[in-house]
Amino acid sequence: MHINAHLDVDLVAIESTDSVTLMLELEAPAADDSSKDRPEHTAAVVLDRSGSMNGLPLESAKRALISLVDRLDDRDRFGLVTFDDAAQVVIPAGKVGDLGRDRLRHDIDSVVAGGTTDLSSGYLRGLQEVNRVATETGATVLLLSDGYANAGVIDPVQLRGLAKRAAEHRVTTSTIGIGLGYDEAILTELAAGGNGNHSFGHGPDDAAAAVAAELDGLLSKTVQAASLLIKPTSDVSGIMVLNDLSTIAVEHGVLAELGDFYSGESRRILVTIDVPEMAALGLQQVATLTLTYVELATLEQHTVTLPVSVNVVPQDVAKGRVAKPEVAREKLFLETQSAKRDIEVALRDGDVEAARERLSAARRILSAEDASIVDDQLLGEIEWLGDTELMVGSESPDYLSRRLSSDRSRKSRGYKSRTQGGEVISDAE
Numbered sequence: 001m002h003i004n005a006h007l008d009v010d011l012v013a014i015e016s017t018d019s020v021t022l023m024l025e026l027e028a029p030a031a032d033d034s035s036k037d038r039p040e041h042t043a044a045v046v047l048d049r050s051g052s053m054n055g056l057p058l059e060s061a062k063r064a065l066i067s068l069v070d071r072l073d074d075r076d077r078f079g080l081v082t083f084d085d086a087a088q089v090v091i092p093a094g095k096v097g098d099l100g101r102d103r104l105r106h107d108i109d110s111v112v113a114g115g116t117t118d119l120s121s122g123y124l125r126g127l128q129e130v131n132r133v134a135t136e137t138g139a140t141v142l143l144l145s146d147g148y149a150n151a152g153v154i155d156p157v158q159l160r161g162l163a164k165r166a167a168e169h170r171v172t173t174s175t176i177g178i179g180l181g182y183d184e185a186i187l188t189e190l191a192a193g194g195n196g197n198h199s200f201g202h203g204p205d206d207a208a209a210a211v212a213a214e215l216d217g218l219l220s221k222t223v224q225a226a227s228l229l230i231k232p233t234s235d236v237s238g239i240m241v242l243n244d245l246s247t248i249a250v251e252h253g254v255l256a257e258l259g260d261f262y263s264g265e266s267r268r269i270l271v272t273i274d275v276p277e278m279a280a281l282g283l284q285q286v287a288t289l290t291l292t293y294v295e296l297a298t299l300e301q302h303t304v305t306l307p308v309s310v311n312v313v314p315q316d317v318a319k320g321r322v323a324k325p326e327v328a329r330e331k332l333f334l335e336t337q338s339a340k341r342d343i344e345v346a347l348r349d350g351d352v353e354a355a356r357e358r359l360s361a362a363r364r365i366l367s368a369e370d371a372s373i374v375d376d377q378l379l380g381e382i383e384w385l386g387d388t389e390l391m392v393g394s395e396s397p398d399y400l401s402r403r404l405s406s407d408r409s410r411k412s413r414g415y416k417s418r419t420q421g422g423e424v425i426s427d428a429e
Contacts, residue, residue, distance in 0.1 A: 002027040008327035012310045013318035015277050023327045024269040028223045028261035039296050042077040042139035046126035049082040052147045054113035057178055060204030062108050064211035069104045072096045079129040083122025084114030093129040120153035127166055136299050138170030138224050146178035156189040163194030164246045170225050172196045178207040180398040188409045195259025197421035200406035209426035217420045223261035226293035230254045235276045236286055242270040242334050244412040267414040268330050278312045285309045329373050337412035340404045347401040359389040
């Protein structure tokens with residue numbers, strides 16, 4: 001893993017409290033294309049077969065899963081759990097070669113629509129299946145649903161906690177929402193807690209494309225179980241991770257779970273550090289960063305430690321400091337993702353005009369920034385916000401809220417090169 005750290009300002013005034021923002025840039029190693037023996041993978045699909053999936057949605061999902069199986073190696077492990085008002089193990093997780101591809105295709109094709117939507121029972125059963133057969137290379141649970149959970153556990157926060165605990169045991173959770181009736185709060189929280197992706201497919205072909213993209217990511221993983229420990233010095237009053245990551249307070253610090261990295265993937269993580277008054281001039285350490293990860297090809301664990309220091313200077317010198325534009329623009333980008341959450345709430349509440357006004361305000365804030373700050377990423381965000389604002393009134397609030405939540409879910413996690421997640425539009429359209 002390549003790692004670089006940048007502070008927005010590295011000068012702080014003597015005997016003054018301050019707050020600095022740290023940007024951590026991470027890049028995973030590229031996969032060795034010359035290697036024929038890639039690590040084996042374990043994947044369980046949890047498929048909604050409730051009544052609303054009947055017809056084209058279910059048929060498209062089944063075709064996508066058959067294509068997924070066709071791309072797996074005989075050494076890979078695969079399982080299928082379906083759910084309506086109860087969970088059913090259609091294909092007990094096992095090696096593809098042992099199960100037989102003809103049997104897998106037949107069993108997938110045999111799934112039919114049923115009753116209500118007990119999403120949690122399907123998810124829990126999927127976790128049990130991967131935990132039964134997963135190896136040191138970990139596992140992925142991919143959940144597809146088109147409806148609101150109306151039985152079992154329906155609290156998004158509680159389900160995020162389940163996914164977070166699974167991620168601590170190297171089980172990633174990704175979700176795909178199909179159509180405009182799925183429970184976006186649950187699916188985005190599951191993916192966030194499970195260090196996976198959340199995709200929104202408006203139509204069945206879009207959802208099928210999302211399944212294919214998930215497999216692309218699964219087969220290109222080079223790093224797993226990555227985590228970042230931020231340990232401030234004893235006099236630092238507070239630290240905060242600005243990305244939407246699973247974090248937990250640990251002794252003397254905060255642990256952020258980063259999950260898996262795909263081949264060559266890059267990410268940016270932002271952390272604010274509240275700097276106390278310092279009485280001595282010169283370099284003063286304010287935190288220590290420890291990045292821990294497992295290289296998938298060798299299953300070797302690596303640890304990288306970086307000190308974070310600021311330069312304490314006289315107050316007149318500190319007044320002339322200039323924030324690094326690369327950190328400022330990333331902070332703006334994450335603030336925009338937070339604004340999207342508020343817009344989603346307005347849309348769910350039926351307040352379309354408030355949503356329109358907040359979209360316009362978010363776009364104007366970015367557009368008003370100095371040209372030295374605005375880069376291609378922010379220009380793309382301005383365009384995305386403008387396009388979405390134009391859709392208000394012509395597209396339904398259900399569509400717009402899902403467009404926003406899936407986009408926010410991907411961008412707020414710090415992904416810079418990952419293409420999985422967000423709204424997926426297939427080439428078939």
